[in-house]
Amino acid sequence: MQQLVNEVKSTIPQYAYETKLSFAAAAVHMTMIKSIRLGACMTLSDERVFNFNQVQPVSHLGEIENLNLTKILEWTESSQGIERSFGFAALNGSIELKDRYYLGNALDIGLKLGTNKNITMIGHFSHVEKFKQNAKNFWILEKRPHVGDLPAEEYVNVLPESDVVVATGVTFLNDTLEGLLKFKKPGSVFIVVGPSVPLSSVLFDYGVDIIGGAYVEDELQSYRKILQGASPRLIKESMRTVLLPKDSKLLEGCEEIKPIVKNKL
Numbered sequence: 001m002q003q004l005v006n007e008v009k010s011t012i013p014q015y016a017y018e019t020k021l022s023f024a025a026a027a028v029h030m031t032m033i034k035s036i037r038l039g040a041c042m043t044l045s046d047e048r049v050f051n052f053n054q055v056q057p058v059s060h061l062g063e064i065e066n067l068n069l070t071k072i073l074e075w076t077e078s079s080q081g082i083e084r085s086f087g088f089a090a091l092n093g094s095i096e097l098k099d100r101y102y103l104g105n106a107l108d109i110g111l112k113l114g115t116n117k118n119i120t121m122i123g124h125f126s127h128v129e130k131f132k133q134n135a136k137n138f139w140i141l142e143k144r145p146h147v148g149d150l151p152a153e154e155y156v157n158v159l160p161e162s163d164v165v166v167a168t169g170v171t172f173l174n175d176t177l178e179g180l181l182k183f184k185k186p187g188s189v190f191i192v193v194g195p196s197v198p199l200s201s202v203l204f205d206y207g208v209d210i211i212g213g214a215y216v217e218d219e220l221q222s223y224r225k226i227l228q229g230a231s232p233r234l235i236k237e238s239m240r241t242v243l244l245p246k247d248s249k250l251l252e253g254c255e256e257i258k259p260i261v262k263n264k265l
Helices: 002-009 068-079 083-094 106-113 128-134 152-161 177-181 201-206 220-227
Strands: 022-027 030-034 038-042 118-122 139-144 164-168 191-192 212-216 239-245
Touching: 002 068, 002 083, 002 177, 002 201, 022 083, 022 220, 030 083, 030 220, 038 083, 038 106, 038 212, 038 220, 038 239, 068 083, 106 128, 106 164, 106 212, 106 239, 118 152, 128 139, 139 152, 164 177
Parallel strands: 118 139, 118 164, 164 191, 191 212
Antiparallel strands: 022 030, 030 038, 212 239
């Protein structure tokens, strides 16, 4: 999936490469590194989510913040999970926030758009029962299937029948999103959800319709809490959840927001 990732990288402004990196940390749930903003993503430490091709230590331990952005971005292709996490955190912190963003919950949007239609959820989210009640047919694809889930490999059969797809942003981190999008049903709505997915309109060129992402609004608070073990849902007051749509008509009724970053590190 590196073609998609590389196209997102191509939108990074030159001044980001001239900005010294700092504050690199891989915590239990999230990894972060400061570029032009504090970037964050999920810490890839579970082989059921990201397959470690080989067991190896993180390179440059103790001096990661001294590397340049070009080097860190190469880690988006690393087979070492923590290195890859740093690479994507740096990517997320290097993208300019210049699009039109909206307040709202991506899962609620998916629930609304999928009423009486076929919905597929890639990864486990909350509100599963509501989806089951509202959808004509509802499927969950999982690398770690629960009772009633379908194995992730079934996407080739399920996605062409789905009117609405809600996918975890981890699919961007583990090189599966681009492959999933190739099986998107024409006219369907594909939503990618989670703070790991970049707020980049490049994803629209590949078939994504709505990005339910996040940016760090309060850098100091987010940094402190992530280091102390916080997951994304525990730092909602400092990591702002926003929606970025390909077509704003999909988010009718949602309030537009202009991003601000405060308490910078």
